[in-house]
Structures are given as structure tokens and as C-alpha cells.
Amino acid sequence: MLASSPCFPTTSSSRSPLLLSSILILLSLPLFFLLAPRVLPPRTLPAIPASDELDDLALFRRATLASPDVRLLGSPGRRTSPPPKVAFLFLTNSDISFAPLWERFFRGHAGFFNVYVHADPTASIVSPGGVFHGRFIPAKPTQRASPTLISAARRLLAAALLDDPANAFFALVSQHCVPIHSFRFVYRAVFDAATAADRGRRPRYRSFIEILSGEPGLWDRYVARGDQVMLPEVSFDQFRVGSQFFVLTRRHAVAVVRDRRLWKKFRMPCLKSKEDSCYPEEHYFPTLLSMQDPAGCTGYTLTRVNWTGSVGGHPHTYRPGEVTAELVRNLRRSNGTYSYLFARKFSPDCLDPLMELSDSVILRD
């Protein structure tokens, strides 16, 4: 058939071995492109599986539709009949070792909070029961240096939006985070900040999310997925960095779950050669919210972390010997007019010394 096509005239010279081998090469090209990614080492880190993306899209669409009037819910002036709640979103890939401390933190405050857990299914994490019982949401694997951490946080936000319209703030924490104030203090701090900041005007809740620009190394983070790939959606001067641990208002939770435009870029895997600059979860949320509603964000995080002497992108991890009343008081202290409410990272064996301090220091403001 090939021989009768206009490109391959049927003269005897055209039946030469040279032509035959050219045809073979042409025919094998598609096969080459099919197999090359498996044979050659990949240029990028693993991408998010398409099936996970499809599941998320359906979930996020439902969560967006279920939150039609975010303006009313975002305002302290129009409280719905049940008191507004804080949704605590636990993002974890190992056991929730500090569950007993959180249990004590939540005790006596039923009706003012909800708990949601995204536990990496590959880690077979056992529910600690109590306030965590039945609060595990459908989860997918997460990895460092991968947008899967963003997906997991968005899944938690979507699940919490769908679950309870009274959820007004959404606090992301990990298994290494601990509270450093009482629940009552935390609740007042997030709900009263709006009224304090907007005296005289119609009060509006604000998100507590760190939003930094001009940090060293920011350019390397910006090009971690390749040169120019963030354009035109995100120019370098719109690109921000900040702690992954935020407390978002409901209207910002909806904005995050609704977003498709920036996610299209941030979901791209980093280049292998840029693995050391690959922390998409530290960029997606601050970039998105600073582009959409900078005035609705405080620009700082409520979760204290110690970067002194950090190694390989990990902050200082506190060991049992370091856990003292003085440390807790130091960790609360910030430069602003606010106090830190949570702190990280603590190694799991800090549970005993933390429990010893819980009633006398941590939950006493």
C-alpha cells in the first residue's frame, strides 16, 4: 500500500534497501516516542496521577457549589444560628502522636470546632479515636517536593466546606504541630482580629497566612518547573512564599478550592535538576491569595517554627529535653501585636513532657 502512495513512486530504484530502512525508521518513530519516557531517565519529578486530579475536580466542584454565599458567611456581622466554628485540618503521613494533647485542648469546647484528617494511605495510620474518630477524609498519597501536598490541603478545605456551613476558619496543622495556647484563646484570637483591625468599618474576617516577597532563593523556586512556564498566569513579581501552615477564612477556603487557573501551573512537577528548590506548597496559597485579596490577609502565620540551624529544608525539631515552660513562652512571643497559637516541629517522644506542661502552661494563657 505504501508503495502505491504518491510519496513512494513504484520505480525499481525506489525499492532499494535504503528506502526500506527509511520506511522502517519512520514506522518506528511513534514507538520510540511511546517507549522513550520509560527508557530515558525522566526530566521531571513524578506528576500527580490523572485519576487523582479527576476525583479532586469533582470534589472541589461540589464544595464550591455548596458554598454559594460566601460574603455573608465571611462576615462576623451575620452569624448563622450555630456559633461559628474553627475547622482543624490535620495533614499527616505518620501517626498523630500528639492526639492526647489535642484532646485536652479541645475538651469542653464541643460545638465550636470540627476535626478533619488527611492521612497518607500508604502509611497505614491508625485513628487515635476521641475527637479524631470518624474524621478521616478520603486521602491520596503525598510526597515531599511535589504538588500532592497542595492537593491534600485543598481536599481538607473542600471536605470541611462541605461538611459544616458553620466552619468559618480553617486551620491547617500537621502531626508535628502542637497548640501553645488554650482553645478559648485561639478562638478569640482568630474571630476578634477582624473587629480589632476594622473598627468603624464593616468588620471582615481575615486569613492568617504568611505572604513574603523578595526572599533569597525565590527566583530558583519560581523556575523550579522550568523557565517561563509560570507565565502568563503568574509573573515573578506576583510570586510569593510563606509557611504552609495557615488559618483561612471561609471565603478564602472557597477561593482556593475554586481555583483552576493557578493550579494549572502549580500542579506541574518540578524539574529533577531543581529538586532542591521544589516546595510548591509554600508558594501556591500565598501567591493565590495575595493576587486575589491581599487586604483580606494578615500576611503572617500563627504557627511558630524555628529555622535556626535547619538541615535539608527541615526546621529545628524539638526533642524531649528541650520542652520546658520557658520554651512554650518563648514560642508564643512574636514581633507583632499578636501571639503565636501553634508551634512546630516536635518529635513524637515530646508527648510526655508536653502533657506534663499542658494544664500548668500550654492551656493556661
Ligand SMILES: *[C@@H]1O[C@H](CO)[C@@H](O)[C@H](O)[C@H]1NC(C)=O
Ligand atoms: C532554635 O533552634 C536552635 C537549634 O537549632 C536552638 O539553639 C534555639 O534555642 C531554638 N530557639 C528557640 C526559640 O527555641
Ligand SMILES: *[C@@H]1O[C@H](CO)[C@@H](O)[C@H](O)[C@H]1NC(C)=O
Ligand atoms: C523579631 O525581630 C527581630 C529583629 O527584626 C528578628 O531578629 C527576630 O527574628 C524576630 N522574631 C520573630 C519571632 O519573628
